[in-house]
Amino acid sequence: MTESRIPAAYMTPGTSSFADFLTAQSPDLLPRHNAVPGNLTDIAPHGTTIVAATFPGGVIIAGDRRATQGNLIAERDMRKVFPSDEYSAVGIAGSAGIAVELVKLFQTELEHYEKIEGTTLSIEGKASRLSALVRGNLPMAMQGLVVVPLFVGFDPDAAKGKIYGYDPTGGRYEQTGYTGVGSGSLFAKGSLKKLYRPDLDEAGLVAVLIQALYDAADDDSATGGPDLSRRLFPLVHVITADGGRTLPDAEVAAVAENVIAGRLQRPDGPIAELEA
Amino acid sequence: MSTPFYVSPEQLMRDRADFARKGISRGRALVSLQYADGIVFASENPSAALHKVSEIYDRIAFAAVGRYNEFENLRIAGVRLADMRGYAYDRRDVTGRGLANAYAQTLGTIFSSGGEKPYEVELFVGEIGDSAEDDQLYRLTYDGQVVDEHGFAAIGGAAESVGGYLKERYTKGASLEDAIRLAVAALGHTDTDDREIAAKDLEVAVLDRNRTQPRKFRRIRPATLVEILGSVTATPPVEEAKPTAVEAPAEKPVDEAPLATPVDDDGDPPIAPPLD
Incomplete structure (x- = not known):
């Protein structure tokens, strides 16, 4: 670490926010940069579709694996869903490089608070910290490097899963039931609208979310569907009272193969029942 | 104007050391033991909120005795140093040795500077590796000395009799239960008698290699x-x-x-x- 005495700022009690400390001590490490002229939309890859939904006792977030740059596929196996701590996770859409840095900062922020204060933040508190980080990126967003996260977590007080959507200014909106973010989210949300039921169990909801991602990939060129030849499948993270876990590839693969088998019979997916 | 008395440098340092030692010996002892799967820290601490043992990073823990406000400052500085390094580089680049060095430099500078009161603290920095041979346990004294301990060590008031008790009974590669029992027995040992310490008055935490999460620190309830x-x-x-x-x-x-x-x-x- 340092070869001499620890700097005074480190020894001064005060903020328990890592982002604030970083801003004061080493602002060059923040995931934002000095203003450069022009529109930067296409200089870096973009991550695309994330979906999330609640079920009794928890919440699930899932994301496809594709990143695009202009009309090209930049990454086929990108991770866009990250656990942010034991009881929360964040999915990101938008400028990939900045988004990944933002997530790293957010993860450190939560862990730092937990260690300094000896207690975890409330789910609202976590969502609020993420707001501040997204807002800090606004100047970059104005130049086309937009990052829009989707935050999910388990609220031990209410004993249920919660979902927060964001806008590029850091505005945060708690969502009920399900939501999506990213270029394919329009189609994913349309799919979820017809398939989602609040009383689905964990396995059922995973299947519904994979269906929604399939629908997004079906109509949005920037969203990747399950890649059977390369064995690349969406990332699915489930959070319940017992904590969070990312589903193993084999588990998601089984669901995805099932979805694809169904689509071979009916390419548009399951039919929502008409009420009489 | 009166002429100040001449105080020899030896006397000055001795006085400062006596001052620090006196402060430390007023508190309870804290022991640290290596066991088969990591390192256990135990201390008599009736407060459930003010900790003597804390998590610094994935594999690094901090334990201290003496003045609370002083070691709390050191703890916070340690968390900030570790998180800063892990964020700027990688989680694997945060090491116990680096942290122990930073503490040693800081304590040493404060001890030998005329302007500051010496810190009345003694502390452990423990780090676990992939196997028991890779585990590190550093003991730091108020004047910035670092001792690389092997197996077990005690700090704080009555450290000598507690350490002596451990020396007679410590065995390598013990189970967690045996290590905790020995640690608690040692804490209750004085030259005149042995007493039993109630579980509610104990603070016990471990760095446990067997934890599946990257963060290996765990408090024993x-x-x-x-x-x-x-x-x-x-x-x-x-x-x-x-x-x-x-x-x-x-x-x-x-x-x-x-x-x-x-x-x-x-x-x-x-x-x-x-x-x-």
Whole structure:
């Protein structure tokens, strides 16, 4: 670490926010940069579709694996869903490089608070910290490097899963039931609208979310569907009272193969029942 | 104007050392033991909120005795240093040795500078590796000396008699339960008599290699402590107070049984389990 005495700022009690400390001590490490002229939309890859939904006792977030740059596929196996701590996770859409840095900062922020204060933040508190980080990126967003996260977590007080959507200014909106973010989210949300039921169990909801991602990939060129030849499948993270876990590839693969088998019979997916 | 008395540098340093030592010896002892799967820290601490043992990073823990405000500042500085380094580089680049160095430099500078009161603290920096041979335990004194300890060490008031007790009884590669029992027995040992310390007055935490999460720090809860300590002494009051403790000793003869207890806690977040 340092070869001499620890700097005074480190020894001064005060903020328990890592982002604030970083801003004061080493602002060059923040995931934002000095203003450069022009529109930067296409200089870096973009991550695309994330979906999330609640079920009794928890919440699930899932994301496809594709990143695009202009009309090209930049990454086929990108991770866009990250656990942010034991009881929360964040999915990101938008400028990939900045988004990944933002997530790293957010993860450190939560862990730092937990260690300094000896207690975890409330789910609202976590969502609020993420707001501040997204807002800090606004100047970059104005130049086309937009990052829009989707935050999910388990609220031990209410004993249920919660979902927060964001806008590029850091505005945060708690969502009920399900939501999506990213270029394919329009189609994913349309799919979820017809398939989602609040009383689905964990396995059922995973299947519904994979269906929604399939629908997004079906109509949005920037969203990747399950890649059977390369064995690349969406990332699915489930959070319940017992904590969070990312589903193993084999588990998601089984669901995805099932979805694809169904689509071979009916390419548009399951039919929502008409009420009489 | 009166001429100041001449004080030799030797005398000055001796006075400062006496001052620091006196402050430290007023407090309780804290012990640290290497066991088969990591390092255990134990201290008598009736407060459940003000910790002497804390998590610094994935594999690094901090334990201290002396003046609370002083070691709390050092702890916060350690968390900030570690998080800053892990964020700027990688999680693997945060090392216990680096942290111990930074503390040593800081304590040494403060001790020998005329302007500042010496810190009345003594501390441990523990780091676990992939196997018991890679585990590190550093003991730092008020004047910035670093001692690379092997197996066990004690700091704080009565450290000598506690350390002597450990020296006679410590065995390498003990189980967690045995290590905790020995640590607690050592804490209760004085030259004149041995007393039993109630589980609620103990603060015990471990760096546990077997945790599946990257963060290996874990606090041992009072209920678990009652089980571990009760299985040896099995005093009637303990059994009446905690019905579960009655069952636990019965299972203990099986060799694998002791391991099952800590693994149960593994799903909990390392610092503040919100679901109690």
